[in-house]
Amino acid sequence: MIGSLIAPRSELCLIETMKVYNQLHSQEYGVIFEIGHANATWVEYSDSLFRVIPIPPQVTTEYGRGAVATLLRDIFGNPFRPVAFDSSWLTSTVLALATGIYAERAFDRLPILADALQDAGCDNDDILTHLRSDGPHVKGCWALDLVLGKA
16 A cells, blocks of 8 residues: 555565466565556566655664654655745755755755755745754655755
């Protein structure tokens, strides 16, 4: 089911091949983000069956399942309040900071990016508040992807 938390060796589904049922197991911790095929449909060799958002194992053991919801909010934001990004905010400083944070996974520098965006004229509270929040933040953070044009 979409949103399900999975661990290594969790059974994801059964695949029938010539009257033989094969179990498909997960290889990592994560959350099921998308299911590629409905039940009882044909599957080709190269088809994607699931899309999984990887989650570090310490998140599920140290912080509990509530942390998974927090990570999902970091990746997707609030779907009921879409945020628009004004290209005039994309100064060379903002772009350099965002690119470095993304490449180095240096999410502790997100508040600095928020300051640079504010200096560039950004007045969007959703973006600024999210970038200044304690997180946890992960690669795929909606606000960082918005700045980098990946969203």
